[in-house]
Amino acid sequence: xxxxxxxxxxxxxxxxxFNQGVLTAGLLVGFxxxxxxxxxxxxxxxxxxxxxxxxxxxxxxxxxxxxxxxxSPPTELEDPRPPRFAAAVGVGFLLGATLAFAAGxxxxxxxxALIVAALAGLxxxxxxxxxxxxxxxxxxxxxxxxx
Amino acid sequence: MFFAVPRLAIVLAIVFALLLATRLYRQWRRRLAADxxxxxxxxxxxxxGAERTWVVFTTPMCASCGPVVERLREAEPxxxxxxxxxxxxxxxxxxxxxxxxxxxLLADMTGEVQTRLVGAAAVDxxxxxxx
Numbered sequence: 001x002x003x004x005x006x007x008x009x010x011x012x013x014x015x016x017x018f019n020q021g022v023l024t025a026g027l028l029v030g031f032x033x034x035x036x037x038x039x040x041x042x043x044x045x046x047x048x049x050x051x052x053x054x055x056x057x058x059x060x061x062x063x064x065x066x067x068x069x070x071x072s073p074p075t076e077l078e079d080p081r082p083p084r085f086a087a088a089v090g091v092g093f094l095l096g097a098t099l100a101f102a103a104g105x106x107x108x109x110x111x112x113a114l115i116v117a118a119l120a121g122l123x124x125x126x127x128x129x130x131x132x133x134x135x136x137x138x139x140x141x142x143x144x145x146x147x
Numbered sequence: 148m149f150f151a152v153p154r155l156a157i158v159l160a161i162v163f164a165l166l167l168a169t170r171l172y173r174q175w176r177r178r179l180a181a182d183x184x185x186x187x188x189x190x191x192x193x194x195x196g197a198e199r200t201w202v203v204f205t206t207p208m209c210a211s212c213g214p215v216v217e218r219l220r221e222a223e224p225x226x227x228x229x230x231x232x233x234x235x236x237x238x239x240x241x242x243x244x245x246x247x248x249x250x251x252l253l254a255d256m257t258g259e260v261q262t263r264l265v266g267a268a269a270v271d272x273x274x275x276x277x278x
Contacts, residue, residue: 010210077210125169
């Protein structure tokens with residue numbers, strides 16, 4: 001479908017929400033134990049899904065292959081581009097956190113990582129995805145066909 | 148200064164804020180669902196004089212909405228099918244209690260809503276066997 005129409009294949013919105021839930025839990029636990037490696041590790045985990053599509057994200061893949069078959073079919077599907085953009089922003093923040101840790105700016109590193117944790121947690125628990133809204137705002141300004 | 152606050156307190160504060168946001172969001176959704184205001188007629192600009200008009204409320208992230216529009220056009224070639232972006236036409240979407248996309252309304256030529264379908268599955272089912 002995607003190749004023919006120029007739009008990517010729609011996805012089950014519960015996949016990105018699972019991904020965001022794991023990200024939130026991982027970053028909060030990492031912060032709790034001052035385990036700074038959590039920032040580059042989650043940047044590396046988010047990157048493939050953000051850059052190449054949902055099937056390449058480890059937790060998105062885990063959801064699709066292990067969890068989704070045990071759930072009822074999704075009632076609605078969504079465009080994958082907004083959550084991919086949101087994940088890319090998350091990668092950017094986590095790379096910033098990694099650089100801050102490397103430069104000795106620990107507090108800044110954790111502030112950046114906790115911003116990602118809080119926004120991902122909000123998206124996972126309510127579906128309100130700030131990064132997705134930024135994508136929609138930018139896409140409309142650029143005239144990208146969405147729905 | 149940042150680490151003067153125990154880490155556990157910061158984590159608990161974030162978790163508490165997320166739980167509070169979730170609770171408030173669910174309360175807001177329930178309040179919207181319980182809305183009992185009468186449904187108005189669809190504006191004449193959407194109907195454009197057609198006898199039957201399908202109004203499909205979409206959102207930019209709705210991947211099911213395009214196929215729903217195509218399905219309706221195939222099923223009822225004589226009917227008018229219009230789409231409304233609910234995130235842009237907020238007063239209109241609010242007046243017709245659009246809470247998710249696609250929400251599909253079928254109106255007669257006076258704008259009175261005859262049928263309301265929420266979700267692609269409901270549209271599929273209606274098209275297969277109209278009520």
